[in-house]
Amino acid sequence: MSQPTIESILHEDRIFEPAAEFSSSAHIASLQQYQQLYDKAKADPQAFWAELAATELHWFQTWDTVLDWQPPFAKWFVNGKINISYNCLDRHLTTWRRNKAALIWEGEPGDSRTLTYAQLHREVCQFANVLKQLGVEKGDRVGIYLPMIPEAAIAMLACARIGAVHSVVFGGFSAEALRDRLVDVQAKLVVTADGGWRKDAIVPLKEQVDKALANNSAPNVENVLVVRRTEQTIAMEPGRDHWWHDLQAGASADCPAEPMNSEDMLFVLYTSGSTGKPKGVVHTTGGYNLYTHITTKWIFDLKDTDVYWCTADVGWITGHSYIVYGPLSNGATSVMYEGAPRPSNPGCMWDVIERYGVNIFYTAPTAIRAFIKMGEHLPNARDLSSLRLLGTVGEPINPEAWMWYHRIIGKGRCPIVDTWWQTETGGIMITPLPGAVPTKPGSATLPFPGILAEIVDLEGNPVPTNEGGYLAVRHPWPGMMRTVYGDRDRFRRTYWEHIPPKDGQYLYFAGDGARCDQDGYFWVMGRVDDVINVAGHRLGTMEIESALVSHPSVAEAAVVGKPDDLKGEEIVAFVTLENKITASDDLKNELKKHVVQEIGAIARPGEIKFADALPKTRSGKIMRRLLRSLAAGEEISGDTSTLEDRSVLEKLREG
Numbered sequence: 195m196s197q198p199t200i201e202s203i204l205h206e207d208r209i210f211e212p213a214a215e216f217s218s219s220a221h222i223a224s225l226q227q228y229q230q231l232y233d234k235a236k237a238d239p240q241a242f243w244a245e246l247a248a249t250e251l252h253w254f255q256t257w258d259t260v261l262d263w264q265p266p267f268a269k270w271f272v273n274g275k276i277n278i279s280y281n282c283l284d285r286h287l288t289t290w291r292r293n294k295a296a297l298i299w300e301g302e303p304g305d306s307r308t309l310t311y312a313q314l315h316r317e318v319c320q321f322a323n324v325l326k327q328l329g330v331e332k333g334d335r336v337g338i339y340l341p342m343i344p345e346a347a348i349a350m351l352a353c354a355r356i357g358a359v360h361s362v363v364f365g366g367f368s369a370e371a372l373r374d375r376l377v378d379v380q381a382k383l384v385v386t387a388d389g390g391w392r393k394d395a396i397v398p399l400k401e402q403v404d405k406a407l408a409n410n411s412a413p414n415v416e417n418v419l420v421v422r423r424t425e426q427t428i429a430m431e432p433g434r435d436h437w438w439h440d441l442q443a444g445a446s447a448d449c450p451a452e453p454m455n456s457e458d459m460l461f462v463l464y465t466s467g468s469t470g471k472p473k474g475v476v477h478t479t480g481g482y483n484l485y486t487h488i489t490t491k492w493i494f495d496l497k498d499t500d501v502y503w504c505t506a507d508v509g510w511i512t513g514h515s516y517i518v519y520g521p522l523s524n525g526a527t528s529v530m531y532e533g534a535p536r537p538s539n540p541g542c543m544w545d546v547i548e549r550y551g552v553n554i555f556y557t558a559p560t561a562i563r564a565f566i567k568m569g570e571h572l573p574n575a576r577d578l579s580s581l582r583l584l585g586t587v588g589e590p591i592n593p594e595a596w597m598w599y600h601r602i603i604g605k606g607r608c609p610i611v612d613t614w615w616q617t618e619t620g621g622i623m624i625t626p627l628p629g630a631v632p633t634k635p636g637s638a639t640l641p642f643p644g645i646l647a648e649i650v651d652l653e654g655n656p657v658p659t660n661e662g663g664y665l666a667v668r669h670p671w672p673g674m675m676r677t678v679y680g681d682r683d684r685f686r687r688t689y690w691e692h693i694p695p696k697d698g699q700y701l702y703f704a705g706d707g708a709r710c711d712q713d714g715y716f717w718v719m720g721r722v723d724d725v726i727n728v729a730g731h732r733l734g735t736m737e738i739e740s741a742l743v744s745h746p747s748v749a750e751a752a753v754v755g756k757p758d759d760l761k762g763e764e765i766v767a768f769v770t771l772e773n774k775i776t777a778s779d780d781l782k783n784e785l786k787k788h789v790v791q792e793i794g795a796i797a798r799p800g801e802i803k804f805a806d807a808l809p810k811t812r813s814g815k816i817m818r819r820l821l822r823s824l825a826a827g828e829e830i831s832g833d834t835s836t837l838e839d840r841s842v843l844e845k846l847r848e849g
């Protein structure tokens with residue numbers, strides 16, 4: 195099995211119509227209804243979004259301007275007052291949902307906890323008071339470095355409640371990567387845990403925080419809050435470190451939600467780009483609340499009786515938008531699971547579905563490919579009849595994996611929503627609405643109403659049907675990122691000027707290659723920049739190269755992605771060594787370890803290849819295209835005339 199290629203998906207002509215039974219009770223019940231919404235939104239985007247904002251959300255004060263667009267800077271619902279924690283919690287308390295499960299959590303060792311809306315509200319209010327007690331004020335940044343435990347959602351909502359800006363750092367990132375993010379965002383406080391469970395082992399989170407903060411290297415951090423999770427002995431620095439449960443126990447549960455300006459910052463989440471260090475993607479309150487709310491409702495066709503499970507980690511945007519904010523804003527029951535398939539429990543995902551009667555299941559193609567490999571006997575041994583809708587996100591799904599998901603997990607009954615979006619877009623952009631849009635395996639299908647997606651060339655000109663081009667978006671949407679934290683210029687350059695604006699018309703450049711077929715369906719091919727997607731995790735080749743070059747033995751490094759059956763892509767690093775350093779397998783292992791230490795296990799190169807020199811252009815640019823072909827074991831094709839020294843290529847080829 196492999197990633198989709200132009201050839202394989204050009205020949206994909208299977209079409210799956212939504213089942214009448216599904217459509218009849220769906221929020222968006224027919225293709226015609228989708229088309230009407232799409233047309234309406236296109237004709238008057240501001241009226242479309244304003245109507246939804248007014249009907250779907252609670253506002254303390256209504257806005258006076260729907261959209262203030264000074265390209266590429268957008269402000270949505272200007273002067274509106276809103277609080278996303280209020281929309282996710284308080285407004286449900288006056289309804290029957292008060293005692294409905296908001297979060298169903300299961301830990302990897304099998305412990306579990308259910309929090310009703312009333313209970314979650316109480317915990318969030320208490321924790322918000324803890325933050326206040328420790329001096330956290332509106333606008334302050336709070337780092338969150340936690341495993342997949344309810345406290346992660348509680349901490350996020352507590353920040354949102356008092357107007358603090360959260361910046362969640364995935365628990366798989368190393369101390370170095372954590373420090374870089376805490377420094378960039380100038381975090382005042384960090385929330386962590388003694389440890390987290392990962393494949394039957396403990397991830398020592400608090401130890402990583404201690405390393406990140408050592409020698410006052412993140413000088414803004416005044417306090418660290420520690421959740422007791424794995425119960426091993428950890429160091430607690432008096433004055434700086436506090437146990438979550440100690441402070442939570444004494445905190446008042448009375449903490450009204452702060453009316454926030456619609457454009458106040460809600461969170462910063464770091465993501466990898468093609469150049470430089472990871473960017474802090476800034477999302478604000480009102481637009482993000484609306485966009486995640488309505489996409490969750492329509493795309494997952496959420497009903498009050500549903501148990502909904504998104505398997506992402508809250509450290510990624512998918513966890514932010516589709517475990518926490520989108521589902522809770524809708525008053526849904528959201529499942530949060532700390533575990534992952536592992537040798538001691540390979541069928542755990544299917545157990546969770548059976549145990550909680552999950553109705554909607556949202557996961558990544560890389561996970562599906564791993565499920566396929568583990569064997570269909572695992573899901574076949576469980577009762578999955580509760581499922582009614584399946585989703586995927588994170589990378590293109592190959593049609594074979596789509597068919598397996600449809601057949602083995604969905605038993606041929608459940609629609610599949612293949613959702614294309616990014617950290618930057620805040621929420622899902624291209625996707626089927628499951629009761630309305632017929633699906634084709636491997637296609638994310640059609641844009642969400644209000645999203646004007648196009649395939650263009652680098653000048654912004656439309657590309658003919660079925661020809662490859664760059665995925666771009668024409669009009670601002672409420673969930674879009676507002677800026678790169680602390681770097682408005684980088685925001686402008688990276689996303690809005692990559693395709694030069696014409697006549698004041700700006701196009702958002704997504705960084706993905708795609709094609710649009712004769713039915714207007716989008717087929718996303720993958721990144722066109724130096725970003726690689728390893729098991730659904732987005733990594734910049736530059737970051738990995740910088741990590742390698744920071745090792746004393748390394749002179750130069752070039753990192754490329756190589757197609758991988760399971761992970762989508764695997765990291766291959768070409769490395770030249772300093773004089774007098776000799777290549778060895780030990781050194782390869784040492785370099786792999788070094789990258790893990792600098793970034794985290796997700797960035798561990800699958801392969802390191804030592805070289806005498808790297809292929810470069812006459813102007814000194816590394817020709818990654820050639821390295822990609824070499825890594826994939828393909829023939830080098832295309833133009834190599836710009837290559838400075840052709841013998842470099844010959845040597846690399848000989849290995």
Ligand code: 7RM
Binds near residue numbers: 613618720730
């Ligand atoms: C949500 C998320 C974004 C990148 C994006 C694409 C790839 C995501 C799909 C997809 C094909 C999909 N945020 N991508 N979803 N490619 N089909 N349904 O993943 O910021 O971490 O990554 O992921 O390349 O640009 S992300």
